[in-house]
Amino acid sequence: MEAPPCSQVEELQPEQEHGSSLVVGLRLCDSAPLLWRFQDLKTVRSNSLVGALLGSLPRTPRQNIRLGRPLLLMPEEERVLREHHGAAALSARNQDAAGAAELRQRYEEEQQRSLEEQSILALEDRKSALLRAMTSSSGSESGAGSDEALQCRLLALEQNFSFPRSALAVQLSTARAGLSHCQEARAFLEADWPIREQDSPRRDARYQVFRDLWGRGFFLTSAGKFGGDFLVYPGDPLRFHAHFIAVCLTLDESICMLDVLSVARLGSNVKKTVLLCSPALDGSVHYTSLQWSGMM
Amino acid sequence: PCELFAARSRSHKIPARGQKDFYPDDSEEQRQRLQQSLDEHWNLIAEERVERLGNLVKATWVPSDQIVELQTPAGKFWQTMGFSAEGKQYLLPEEALYLMECGNLLVFHQDLPLSIQDGYEMFLSSDAVSLQQYQVFGHLKRLGYVVHRFDPSSEPSSYVRQLNLPQSRERGGRQLKRKRSPSPTPTCSHTKTPGESLAEKMEDDDKLPESDLMTSAEPPEPQTASPHSAAKGQARTWWMMDAPELEADKRSSPGSPSGRLRWNFSTIPFPDLGSTSRPRCMVPVDPSLLPRDVTVGVCDLDSWMRKINLRKVKMSVKEQQREKRRRRWDVNKDREVQRCRNWAEYHELLARRQAKRQGRPAHLWNREVKPLHDPTQPISTAELLEKISVVKSTNLLEGASRLKCSEEWRICFNVYQPDSVADFKKSNPGKPYSRMCVCSFDGPVPDLRVIKQLAFQSGDVPIVYAVVDYGDISFYTFKDFQLPRDVYA
Numbered sequence: 001m002e003a004p005p006c007s008q009v010e011e012l013q014p015e016q017e018h019g020s021s022l023v024v025g026l027r028l029c030d031s032a033p034l035l036w037r038f039q040d041l042k043t044v045r046s047n048s049l050v051g052a053l054l055g056s057l058p059r060t061p062r063q064n065i066r067l068g069r070p071l072l073l074m075p076e077e078e079r080v081l082r083e084h085h086g087a088a089a090l091s092a093r094n095q096d097a098a099g100a101a102e103l104r105q106r107y108e109e110e111q112q113r114s115l116e117e118q119s120i121l122a123l124e125d126r127k128s129a130l131l132r133a134m135t136s137s138s139g140s141e142s143g144a145g146s147d148e149a150l151q152c153r154l155l156a157l158e159q160n161f162s163f164p165r166s167a168l169a170v171q172l173s174t175a176r177a178g179l180s181h182c183q184e185a186r187a188f189l190e191a192d193w194p195i196r197e198q199d200s201p202r203r204d205a206r207y208q209v210f211r212d213l214w215g216r217g218f219f220l221t222s223a224g225k226f227g228g229d230f231l232v233y234p235g236d237p238l239r240f241h242a243h244f245i246a247v248c249l250t251l252d253e254s255i256c257m258l259d260v261l262s263v264a265r266l267g268s269n270v271k272k273t274v275l276l277c278s279p280a281l282d283g284s285v286h287y288t289s290l291q292w293s294g295m296m
Numbered sequence: 297p298c299e300l301f302a303a304r305s306r307s308h309k310i311p312a313r314g315q316k317d318f319y320p321d322d323s324e325e326q327r328q329r330l331q332q333s334l335d336e337h338w339n340l341i342a343e344e345r346v347e348r349l350g351n352l353v354k355a356t357w358v359p360s361d362q363i364v365e366l367q368t369p370a371g372k373f374w375q376t377m378g379f380s381a382e383g384k385q386y387l388l389p390e391e392a393l394y395l396m397e398c399g400n401l402l403v404f405h406q407d408l409p410l411s412i413q414d415g416y417e418m419f420l421s422s423d424a425v426s427l428q429q430y431q432v433f434g435h436l437k438r439l440g441y442v443v444h445r446f447d448p449s450s451e452p453s454s455y456v457r458q459l460n461l462p463q464s465r466e467r468g469g470r471q472l473k474r475k476r477s478p479s480p481t482p483t484c485s486h487t488k489t490p491g492e493s494l495a496e497k498m499e500d501d502d503k504l505p506e507s508d509l510m511t512s513a514e515p516p517e518p519q520t521a522s523p524h525s526a527a528k529g530q531a532r533t534w535w536m537m538d539a540p541e542l543e544a545d546k547r548s549s550p551g552s553p554s555g556r557l558r559w560n561f562s563t564i565p566f567p568d569l570g571s572t573s574r575p576r577c578m579v580p581v582d583p584s585l586l587p588r589d590v591t592v593g594v595c596d597l598d599s600w601m602r603k604i605n606l607r608k609v610k611m612s613v614k615e616q617q618r619e620k621r622r623r624r625w626d627v628n629k630d631r632e633v634q635r636c637r638n639w640a641e642y643h644e645l646l647a648r649r650q651a652k653r654q655g656r657p658a659h660l661w662n663r664e665v666k667p668l669h670d671p672t673q674p675i676s677t678a679e680l681l682e683k684i685s686v687v688k689s690t691n692l693l694e695g696a697s698r699l700k701c702s703e704e705w706r707i708c709f710n711v712y713q714p715d716s717v718a719d720f721k722k723s724n725p726g727k728p729y730s731r732m733c734v735c736s737f738d739g740p741v742p743d744l745r746v747i748k749q750l751a752f753q754s755g756d757v758p759i760v761y762a763v764v765d766y767g768d769i770s771f772y773t774f775k776d777f778q779l780p781r782d783v784y785a
Contacts, residue, residue: 029427030420036412070412165350172409
């Protein structure tokens with residue numbers, strides 16, 4: 001069942017550089033910020049934040065090439081969302097007894113309704129299949145004889161038809177349904193997303209660099225495998241290769257020559273330029289690119 | 297509901313990803329391809345799992361035990377996942393969550409079905425299975441591996457496996473028993489530590505554990521807690537596991553899996569005589585560890601020390617032939633020796649032969665500082681290298697037994713290969729293919745201490761470090777390597 005168009009909970013003035021800024025609902029799972037609702041994922045991507053998908057893909061769960069919801073945000077992405085007032089906390093699962101009883105009843109009713117409707121659909125399906133089979137087999141013959149036989153068969157089908165409960169198609173929802181029970185539309189957003197990050201010069205430097213590059217329209221993902229902080233894409237990662245490996249350093253941090261060599265080597269092996277990035281005191285960021293060139 | 301019904305005939309294929317572009321130009325063609333990719337992407341992401349109610353196994357979440365109890369019989373997954381206890385079928389939370397994501401399981405809590413989001417939020421937390429650990433678990437399961445939790449206490453050591461003792465695994469029984477402890481996470485801390493250090497003669501080393509393991513490896517009766525093993529071990533209980541739990545369990549859960557006494561070797565310190573830093577002396581054996589009426593004297597270490605840490609020297613073909621000839625050579629067959637009529641003549645013969653060989657320059661050998669090796673003496677390259685080496689080479693497990701367990705680092709999972717699924721038995725899974733330790737690029741890099749300690753804990757199964765980087769997982773492993781020291785002619 002596809003999600004009906006999500007109704008916007010809050011709408012703020014659209015940002016200059018990016019698309020419309022709707023508020024997305026975040027939930028913490030083991031202190032990691034996750035996005036569950038399909039519409040939230042779309043919103044976040046339209047703001048050139050990529051995130052990382054963690055779950056199995058419903059269509060083909062037993063492979064790792066394409067994953068599905070939830071979407072995990074990097075701390076920098078989370079902070080950017082929060083600072084632009086685009087993030088809020090979704091409510092937890094309703095655990096209290098009173099609410100639960102009501103929900104249970106609603107669930108039962110819905111299951112029953114679904115069963116009845118599906119039963120009708122299944123019967124229709126079978127009837128049309130029968131019709132097709134009969135008319136195709138008796139294509140050349142004509143007359144009332146075959147018509148009558150057809151009517152008999154249809155009647156018999158209707159009388160003997162049964163739709164067992166085990167044949168009921170149910171949905172295992174990915175995201176939790178809100179109180180309104182409309183699968184993914186309205187969900188109660190409790191409060192503004194709180195400040196979670198611990199302060200450290202390293203984290204701060206990373207964030208400054210992230211914000212600067214993001215502001216210029218680049219898409220950024222994590223680059224642990226490449227020995228850097230971020231992978232910088234000129235456009236959506238679905239269609240473009242990354243250009244840079246960004247390594248974030250504070251201005252006064254000293255870096256060992258061996259580290260420079262190793263990251264430069266790695267960059268040339270994977271055909272990406274290494275960017276050493278350091279945020280300056282005035283808010284701008286200094287970039288130094290490394291290029292491996294031999295001595296002739 | 298009509299959408300649900302229509303979902304029965306959904307395609308099960310995912311579109312292949314096309315080639316990526318390098319640079320964004322503002323071309324319409326590029327924009328279109330991007331839009332197409334995005335649309336495909338959103339279609340896949342938005343899809344929900346729809347299943348026939350009859351195909352779904354139903355279960356309930358039991359938060360007090362952090363376990364999922366099956367309400368309808370398990371399906372094919374039962375071959376490699378889950379455990380039975382007290383006549384019911386259970387799944388561990390990470391297994392249940394994985395099956396939910398595959399669309400095979402429907403879990404209820406308070407009579408309402410849980411969404412995948414509910415599952416993540418309720419089953420995963422840093423004290424049970426963390427999100428990162430679940431990421432690794434899911435990744436491996438999706439590839440087809442069989443992944444079980446690692447429990448250091450119930451892993452048979454390579455020694456036990458060598459003895460080929462029958463082993464039974466109580467996978468879940470452990471989880472249920474832990475109503476008192478916080479989580480199934482095994483901890484390394486010892487319940488009781490011995491007052492003095494113990495030492496045992498090497499022969500006792502071999503005999504004692506063997507005899508006791510035999511008694512405790514008797515097939516346990518399923519539903520009755522066997523009291524006889526508790527009675528036998530009256531004199532020696534503090535270093536055995538399960539003994540205190542046995543008493544408590546007899547009262548609390550009568551149907552729990554039988555108490556099988558096992559030696560907890562981590563609380564009995566065995567002196568590490570194999571390491572290069574030798575213990576100064578051997579304390580005499582604690583009499584409570586010995587059978588009655590057996591006394592043991594002081595152990596003479598030196599003769600034993602000479603017999604251990606020997607490495608087999610790899611010989612080239614020529615050397616092997618030489619060795620064969622040397623062994624077969626009988627001094628009495630030498631004609632010149634046969635001509636000697638007495639010892640004096642024999643000594644002269646030897647002296648003559650010695651003189652023939654290139655002698656040792658006297659000025660080198662007469663002083664305090666002598667050459668390291670007499671060139672007239674045969675020596676293998678390995679031994680020579682040993683003589684001139686300043687740094688001794690070592691192996692990974694050297695000294696590892698003395699290391700205490702670290703708080704942060706632990707082995708999480710045992711991983712078994714996918715092709716073994718056909719004859720996989722949960723009660724006796726055999727030796728795992730590897731063991732996983734989950735960490736992240738944000739955290740510290742495992743230092744030598746951690747690597748040694750975990751490698752020791754794992755025995756002869758290699759350890760793989762799964763490093764989680766948000767959505768990405770990289771696997772690293774450290775292999776022991778010895779520089780070759782023998783030269784072949």
